[in-house]
Amino acid sequence: MLVASKGVLVQCDPSIKALIIQIDSQSPGIILEELDDTHLLIQQDKVEIVKNELNKLLSKNIYDPFEDDSRM
Amino acid sequence: MSSNLFKTTVNEYLESLPKTVQSKLYEAPATCLSIYRLLSPMAKFYIMSMIFNEKPVNLRDLNKWCKPSSRKLEYEALKRLKALHLVEYDNKGSHIRLHSNFRKNFRDCLTGTQKPNAFGSISLTNDKHKVDIKFLDKFASQKWENILHFMVGTESTTTPSKSVLSLLQLGGLMENKNGLSITNSGFQFLLQDVNAQIWTLLLQYLNLTQDLNMDPVDVLNFIFILGSLELGKSYSVSSLSETQRSMLADLRDYGLVYQRSDTSGRFYPTRLATTLTSDSAGLKTPSMAVEQALGEEAEETAQERNIQESIIIETNFKVYAYTNSPLEIAILNLFVHLRTRFANMVCGQITRESIRNALYNGITADQIIKFLDSHAHPQMKLLAKERLDKKIEFDTSNNINTAGGAPQSKNENVISQHKLEIIPPNVLDQIKLWQLELDRIQTFEGYLFKDLANQQEYDILSNYASELGVLIWSDKVKKKFFVTKDGMSQVADFANRKLKR
Numbered sequence: 001m002l003v004a005s006k007g008v009l010v011q012c013d014p015s016i017k018a019l020i021i022q023i024d025s026q027s028p029g030i031i032l033e034e035l036d037d038t039h040l041l042i043q044q045d046k047v048e049i050v051k052n053e054l055n056k057l058l059s060k061n062i063y064d065p066f067e068d069d070s071r072m
Numbered sequence: 073m074s075s076n077l078f079k080t081t082v083n084e085y086l087e088s089l090p091k092t093v094q095s096k097l098y099e100a101p102a103t104c105l106s107i108y109r110l111l112s113p114m115a116k117f118y119i120m121s122m123i124f125n126e127k128p129v130n131l132r133d134l135n136k137w138c139k140p141s142s143r144k145l146e147y148e149a150l151k152r153l154k155a156l157h158l159v160e161y162d163n164k165g166s167h168i169r170l171h172s173n174f175r176k177n178f179r180d181c182l183t184g185t186q187k188p189n190a191f192g193s194i195s196l197t198n199d200k201h202k203v204d205i206k207f208l209d210k211f212a213s214q215k216w217e218n219i220l221h222f223m224v225g226t227e228s229t230t231t232p233s234k235s236v237l238s239l240l241q242l243g244g245l246m247e248n249k250n251g252l253s254i255t256n257s258g259f260q261f262l263l264q265d266v267n268a269q270i271w272t273l274l275l276q277y278l279n280l281t282q283d284l285n286m287d288p289v290d291v292l293n294f295i296f297i298l299g300s301l302e303l304g305k306s307y308s309v310s311s312l313s314e315t316q317r318s319m320l321a322d323l324r325d326y327g328l329v330y331q332r333s334d335t336s337g338r339f340y341p342t343r344l345a346t347t348l349t350s351d352s353a354g355l356k357t358p359s360m361a362v363e364q365a366l367g368e369e370a371e372e373t374a375q376e377r378n379i380q381e382s383i384i385i386e387t388n389f390k391v392y393a394y395t396n397s398p399l400e401i402a403i404l405n406l407f408v409h410l411r412t413r414f415a416n417m418v419c420g421q422i423t424r425e426s427i428r429n430a431l432y433n434g435i436t437a438d439q440i441i442k443f444l445d446s447h448a449h450p451q452m453k454l455l456a457k458e459r460l461d462k463k464i465e466f467d468t469s470n471n472i473n474t475a476g477g478a479p480q481s482k483n484e485n486v487i488s489q490h491k492l493e494i495i496p497p498n499v500l501d502q503i504k505l506w507q508l509e510l511d512r513i514q515t516f517e518g519y520l521f522k523d524l525a526n527q528q529e530y531d532i533l534s535n536y537a538s539e540l541g542v543l544i545w546s547d548k549v550k551k552k553f554f555v556t557k558d559g560m561s562q563v564a565d566f567a568n569r570k571l572k573r
Contacts, residue, residue, distance in 0.1 A: 002523060002524060002567060003523045004519040004520065004521050007520060009544055011514040014515055035545065035547065039545050040563065045488065054512065058509075
């Protein structure tokens with residue numbers, strides 16, 4: 001029987017995919033299905049949450065030259 | 073790119089109108105012509121093929137007009153035409169025909185048999201106070217610049233009229249917090265080209281007119297007629313309807329038309345108006361026209377030339393702008409971390425944060441790059457030209473190609489492969505990288521098809537979806553594929569038909 005399930009397809013690098021899986025393990029119910037290395041199917045209403053979490057995780061590793069300036 | 077942006081918004085507005093309003097619109101030949109101009113080439117082709125055909129066209133024949141590989145274009149063109157109700161299906165859904173009013177009026181346009189005043193009536197009497205094109209250009213750019221300057225809060229600008237102010241607020245371009253101030257979307261608005269800006273305001277104006285009990289059909293017709301008037305000719309007011317006459321005053325405030333006084337019996341469309349619906353790139357674009365108008369002024373004073381071309385970008389991301397125009401400084405402030413300001417220049421630095429701020433506000437990397445490119449200092453351009461010449465010379469003398477790609481034995485294309493790089497390449501790449509970094513994930517709403525019975529079923533369905541251009545992802549081994557939200561109903565219909573057999 002043919003099934004069509006509604007969701008949002010996410011296309012990203014494998015590294016980002018790993019991060020999303022990590023987010024999902026902390027607050028389950030985001031990922032519906034892992035499709036391949038670069039594609040995931042996630043809940044429609046969780047897209048914004050994923051984006052925000054990703055931004056938080058990624059901005060941890062960024063160097064900002066102006067932070068040094070303001071400290072001086 | 074921005075001109076595409078505006079076209080979609082005008083088209084979206086037209087599509088959102090109820091069918092009865094659309095049908096009324098098609099009664100005016102000028103509107104038919106303007107709407108036709110706004111369509112995609114494929115949609116134009118369909119209209120042209122059907123316009124002199126009295127009988128409805130069989131859908132099966134229609135499908136043969138384009139190659140299977142271009143199904144996507146066909147699907148999009150027909151979708152547009154259907155949304156505008158330009159095409160109608162018969163009861164069985166097997167034949168297709170053009171909207172009868174549209175067909176008749178558009179045909180009249182093409183063969184020149186429309187009513188004499190369909191495109192406005194030219195004033196026959198001589199104007200005692202005749203104005204020339206140069207004057208009109210100046211008038212239009214003055215009015216329009218005034219609005220833009222007011223938005224960024226340039227001192228010494230006169231406040232635009234009340235109707236303009238309410239439009240700016242309604243459109244969310246400015247907001248009232250102890251006096252008017254510009255919003256984020258207002259800044260985006262500033263970066264668009266003039267044509268897009270005018271359409272944004274006109275669409276707001278249309279929304280406003282509905283509250284004022286003005287007939288939107290009348291208003292739209294007049295806007296479209298303006299788009300087909302001739303620059304430098306005067307047109308008589310008397311042939312306009314009551315609604316259209318009351319619009320004249322507002323349009324004068326935007327610089328779209330020139331009228332010597334309220335009671336004057338004639339009006340002149342300006343370049344801003346006559347280029348509203350022209351889309352061919354060969355013609356002079358309105359932004360070019362206005363820039364040219366500015367250029368003429370620039371020759372008069374050296375100061376104003378600086379406003380046009382004043383930005384220097386170094387490879388260390390430092391930006392120097394020789395300008396004292398608040399408009400330009402405000403725009404620069406969108407994506408540059410400005411640090412010092414002098415009487416005739418500002419300097420600042422492009423940083424990851426400053427670019428990200430701009431990107432958050434919806435400004436794209438391409439817009440930033442285009443802005444920097446077009447406002448680069450003449451010295452930067454000179455330098456870039458010299459570098460390019462050197463590269464080409466080096467290549468030709470050594471008979472190699474350093475422009476990238478595999479070395480070629482033929483050096484015919486060498487010159488075309490090098491591009492003029494005004495902005496330092498490392499800065500350019502970095503800005504693009506920052507944008508990419510922001511959207512590390514791409515999301516698509518839609519449906520995942522799975523659990524297909526066999527390979528053949530998968531092949532049929534996924535091929536159909538990719539022909540329509542709605543297939544985003546597919547996996548042959550797992551027999552799953554993903555289609556967009558828009559394409560879902562079509563693919564589902566197709567699946568039902570195919571799988572029942």
